[in-house]
Amino acid sequence: MKYSGETLGYGQSSKEERMYIYSVVVDSEPELVLELGTMEGGGTTYAIAQGLTHNNHGKLHTFEIDDNYYSKAEPKFRNNEFVECYKKDFLDDISTREDNSVDMIMFDGVSMPEWSEELNRKVLLGCYRLLKNGGDLIIHDFGDVSEIRIDTSNSKVNTIQDYLEENYEFINRIMTTTGLYHFRKVGT
Numbered sequence: 001m002k003y004s005g006e007t008l009g010y011g012q013s014s015k016e017e018r019m020y021i022y023s024v025v026v027d028s029e030p031e032l033v034l035e036l037g038t039m040e041g042g043g044t045t046y047a048i049a050q051g052l053t054h055n056n057h058g059k060l061h062t063f064e065i066d067d068n069y070y071s072k073a074e075p076k077f078r079n080n081e082f083v084e085c086y087k088k089d090f091l092d093d094i095s096t097r098e099d100n101s102v103d104m105i106m107f108d109g110v111s112m113p114e115w116s117e118e119l120n121r122k123v124l125l126g127c128y129r130l131l132k133n134g135g136d137l138i139i140h141d142f143g144d145v146s147e148i149r150i151d152t153s154n155s156k157v158n159t160i161q162d163y164l165e166e167n168y169e170f171i172n173r174i175m176t177t178t179g180l181y182h183f184r185k186v187g188t
């Protein structure tokens with residue numbers, strides 16, 4: 001199976017970003033991937049799905065809150081054994097999963113203008129809790145949020161970028177849009 005960064009319909013990401021996401025999936029062979037923000041499913045969702053298809057194992061659970069986007073994404077993956085689309089607020093999902101149970105999280109819902117600092121805090125602390133040690137966190141549209149303050153009750157940490165640098169190993173970044181950043185969870 002060959003993937004060259006193409007989309008499946010509309011996808012809000014660059015070809016380089018999609019190729020990078022695909023390569024992380026192929027290299028790390030995750031069992032469980034969460035995607036926070038499916039939109040129409042043609043971009044990052046498709047890249048992850050192609051990686052899992054290449055591996056021939058693993059599962060992507062992808063979450064979209066908007067009816068219209070979900071109804072465009074869901075049919076694309078209805079017959080794909082590696083992908084499950086959910087019409088659901090990803091915060092609800094994050095809060096109910098077990099600690100250290102996820103291998104990779106693609107966080108692509110961060111640039112919503114209505115997002116509060118509190119929402120960012122909940123998502124980022126939730127991602128840390130869910131990821132296994134060595135798990136991958138990929139954040140799209142990072143440039144839109146990196147300077148947002150996050151209160152984690154740690155006085156040294158005051159922006160999202162500081163928080164991530166403090167708690168994760170920085171792996172890579174692709175700057176063809178507003179930034180795709182790749183971190184790896186270190187610690188327990």
Ligand SMILES: C[S@@+](CC[C@H](N)C(=O)[O-])C[C@H]1O[C@@H](n2cnc3c(N)ncnc32)[C@H](O)[C@@H]1O
Pocket residue numbers: 010011012013036037038039040041042043044045063064065066069088089090091108109110111112141
């Ligand atoms: C930047 S777009 C995702 C782009 C997509 N991954 C792609 O590659 O084309 C962000 C999406 O997150 C969704 N979203 C925002 N907040 C959400 C939430 N709390 N739960 C689920 N989806 C959410 C938005 O409706 C939007 O479709």
